Amino acid sequence: MSKPPRILLTGFTPFGNEVINPSWEAVRLLHDQRIADHRVVAHLLPTAFEDSRRELEAVVHEVEPSILLGVGQAGGRSRLSIERVAINVQDARLPDNTGAQPIDEAVVPGGPAAYFSTLPIKAMLAALQAEGLPVEISNTAGTFVCNHIAYLMLHEAAQRQGMRAGFMHIPYLPEQAVRLPQAPSMAKDDVVRALTVVLRVAARQVIDDRLGAGTLD
């Protein structure tokens, strides 16, 4: 009897002034769940450029997932953000959790300038909208550890048959937004529901829908 295909779902450790990271708070609740005949492996990545790279390589080697979805905190965003693209640059506005603060260094020296997500982002968008969850396609995952991991996942997937990858940013949790004037937030239940929905779509659909979701700038 064959093992079910695996989804590797990653969250991050807290960084900056935060004591929790909403990505891990949500992602951990899906560990070992079955979604569309796939088994979810939730994995915690350190918010650190080099350590997260090593950790990602190890867990991909071990889990051999067919789908990788990285999840990260986007403090200040008001909705779920499905990332369209990851770029080959590290430009850290603050030190990562090991104190490293690279400026304008490549994620993968010699790698392509960018990778587009290979998950069906427009179908994921439509499925979340149908669930009544606020969501957008984002054209930047920033230049910190989130973009770095998004790029590395796509770089990995580009070299393996049958592996697809993508990244999603999520807002603060309400408990984080309490002490941050004006910061929007999203309930953890809604984030968990959103992850379940997008993973189901990603597991079932390879070719994306043709749906407009552009931005003017």
Place this chain on the structure above:
Amino acid sequence: MSKPPRILLTGFTPFGNEVINPSWEAVRLLHDQRIADHRVVAHLLPTAFEDSRRELEAVVHEVEPSILLGVGQAGGRSRLSIERVAINVQDARLPDNTGAQPIDEAVVPGGPAAYFSTLPIKAMLAALQAEGLPVEISNTAGTFVCNHIAYLMLHEAAQRQGMRAGFMHIPYLPEQAVRLPQAPSMAKDDVVRALTVVLRVAARQVIDDRLGAGTLD
């Protein structure tokens, strides 16, 4: 055996392009609940200047509440907003649900320029923060039907012994924010929890805490 004291909790009908109003979606779930020895009477008000006034007068006469809390939708706000003050003006950016669009008319001709909330707004703020819910003190309830009802509740309470009143704005629900780019939202469960918390504080505490919650502008 005496009747328990009553809390009159009001929500509004949808307005503008909306088909639901989050205030009523949350408020209705608390109807008939017991909170700190008070019985909650949830009541739906029309989003219309004159009709809401008549309806409010009738229900106050009938229920004889000791506490009035008006709740309204503040589309675009990212957190619970406890209103500090209501002003004696109607200046409608869009027509109300009966088509009326007053410009710079008094809510109560000859009434004071403003009323301050007589609920313990700082204690309510602190209690919500302790619950992990994003909240702020707001210094304007706008100039539409929400401010109008807030002013009328406080005007009513100013004339009766033992009646206190206040108003709270709440964000869009996630299902409303879906089709509104950038609009923040809050889960209905969190709004309901927030209402329960602030009503408990309002029922138990008359003198407010001395806590800073100012804004520079």
Place this chain on the structure above:
Amino acid sequence: MSKPPRILLTGFTPFGNEVINPSWEAVRLLHDQRIADHRVVAHLLPTAFEDSRRELEAVVHEVEPSILLGVGQAGGRSRLSIERVAINVQDARLPDNTGAQPIDEAVVPGGPAAYFSTLPIKAMLAALQAEGLPVEISNTAGTFVCNHIAYLMLHEAAQRQGMRAGFMHIPYLPEQAVRLPQAPSMAKDDVVRALTVVLRVAARQVIDDRLGAGTLD
């Protein structure tokens, strides 16, 4: 030969982390100018509750203006904000320039809860729009020294025949916004032009236009 009527135009000293205050940078350029047969007296007020009150009383006594316009910095606002109302509360988010940080104290104990501007705010709004300058009617001047001075000006004017008063908030200058991520700003030339326009309207017109400029919340 009689003296021309005077306009008292006030700006504030810098506060918080700022080394300039855009209100004074703009206001000072209009000192001694003639606008619609009035002479402008520009005066600098300290960003401090008690000192600004004393200073305002002294300068009003000395200048005997027929029009008072207070101007203050509203860091974070993107446009000129003509204030509709000032409320009788001090609730300081940060200490003023003398270290005082009042919480929920009255500006004038026993004074009315609020005063509405007695300048023709809608006509001023329309005149600025016609000039191509972004402007809004605001329903809160906050709870710091700006609102305090706005309230005091209106309190003063309420007690004198032929004296009218109002308040306008202005954005950061570009040079301040440089180091503040996302903060909008407005060029000093545009602010000075705006002040000239609104003072001309205020000098010429006593009864306001009936123009809608409301907000929903």
Place this chain on the structure above:
Amino acid sequence: MSKPPRILLTGFTPFGNEVINPSWEAVRLLHDQRIADHRVVAHLLPTAFEDSRRELEAVVHEVEPSILLGVGQAGGRSRLSIERVAINVQDARLPDNTGAQPIDEAVVPGGPAAYFSTLPIKAMLAALQAEGLPVEISNTAGTFVCNHIAYLMLHEAAQRQGMRAGFMHIPYLPEQAVRLPQAPSMAKDDVVRALTVVLRVAARQVIDDRLGAGTLD
């Protein structure tokens, strides 16, 4: 006597509901100016995918610039935005000025996923900050005609010796922001000054400074 090297500086025609485009309003004022021994050729591009491509190819062929700087309107941004990267996708939120609305099509089929700016963006950033002008490095130029032209300029430059290219987004002008609630704006004088500054830096400096300007998400 040899001709001076040329800078090709482009602006766009108005689109959407706008009757002006701030990019062209500013860019046109620099036509034929000398900046750091270069001659500026200002050129108007249509806000249309195919027409702008043809127009760009023709003018590059004619002018043979050593520097290309595209400028475009970013309605809603509060500051000058120096773009770091352009991506190989067209995803139009609204129809372009010829009615075309491509969804998820490549700018250059078979081209790289993205190009990084080859102008010294960090040195340009620092020079604008020193001028007191609010500026940021942006990691997305959107997916409409601006990103399309940014990509095409960089694609062109990638194939020619000694040609460098980049893109800058600018806010609305104040006269546009008048009727757009909350929209920030920037004075035209400041935009023109900013363009002069960045072109001087671009003309004089090939290797960029190493300055952090990252974003977390």
